[in-house]
Amino acid sequence: MKRLPAGRPALARALLAWAWLALAACTTMAVQACPITDWYAQGVADGRAGHASDRLVRHREACPDTTAVPDERAWLEGRREGLADYCQPHRAVDAGLAGRGYAGVCRDPRYGRLYTAARRVHDSRSRVASIERDIAAKRRDIANGSTSEVRRGFLRRDVLTLESDRNRARSAQSDAEVALDKLRRELGV
Numbered sequence: 001m002k003r004l005p006a007g008r009p010a011l012a013r014a015l016l017a018w019a020w021l022a023l024a025a026c027t028t029m030a031v032q033a034c035p036i037t038d039w040y041a042q043g044v045a046d047g048r049a050g051h052a053s054d055r056l057v058r059h060r061e062a063c064p065d066t067t068a069v070p071d072e073r074a075w076l077e078g079r080r081e082g083l084a085d086y087c088q089p090h091r092a093v094d095a096g097l098a099g100r101g102y103a104g105v106c107r108d109p110r111y112g113r114l115y116t117a118a119r120r121v122h123d124s125r126s127r128v129a130s131i132e133r134d135i136a137a138k139r140r141d142i143a144n145g146s147t148s149e150v151r152r153g154f155l156r157r158d159v160l161t162l163e164s165d166r167n168r169a170r171s172a173q174s175d176a177e178v179a180l181d182k183l184r185r186e187l188g189v
Contacts, residue, residue, distance in 0.1 A: 028055065034063035034070075043075035047082020050095070052103040055079075087111050089189045093118045093180070099126070110187050117180040124173035131166040135159055 029037065046055050059070045085091075087106035095102060096118025106112065138155045141147050147155070 028058045028062045031063065031068075034068035037070070039071035039074040040078040042070075043078025043080075044082040045078075046075075047079035047084075048086050049082070050086045050100075050103055050105055051079075052105055053079070089114050089187060093184065093189065096120075097122050099123075110189070114180075114183060114187065114189060117176070117183045120176040121173070121180050124169060124176045127169045128166060128173055131162055131169055135162045135166065138162070 029042075042059070053076075056070060056072060056075055059075070063070060083105060087108055089108065089110045092102075092106075092111040092114035096115045099119070099122045102112070102115045102119075104112065138159050142152050142155045142159070
């Protein structure tokens with residue numbers, strides 16, 4: 001392990017503090033909440049959020065005191081109830097279009113199919129928006145009076161390439177939207 005140079009204790013303390021904060025940010029709840037948590041309600045909330053079953057392990061890690069062990073049975077029952085709400089097919093479309101993740105927690109295969117189709121729509125829309133931001137930035141640079149003529153030439157070429165990319169991305173977006181609509185009709189969602 002590499003040692004920090006002498007005379008840098010403030011830097012070392014700052015790095016240690018940053019590492020501790022980074023680890024603390026990974027916990028699922030505050031240690032103080034562990035002994036008073038309603039584990040059934042926590043399970044419902046975790047299920048409604050679509051969390052995988054390993055979430056309970058992370059709760060255990062957040063509650064290292066042996067007197068505050070999560071009630072696994074209550075949490076699992078609550079999570080099952082929460083998942084019943086989360087795993088509705090129409091929610092798959094909402095989650096995918098919003099770009100949220102999916103941990104594969106729903107037994108109904110329609111959820112995964114709808115989520116994947118909706119996520120493709122989200123991703124394609126994001127791609128189009130990203131390209132449009134790039135085009136706008138390059139056009140601003142072209143219009144900037146301090147931009148050299150040589151640089152403007154490169155920027156104009158970049159804009160043409162990006163416009164071509166945007167046309168392909170718009171086509172992919174349209175295909176994704178049509179596929180999602182078709183799947184929704186097929187599955188009655």
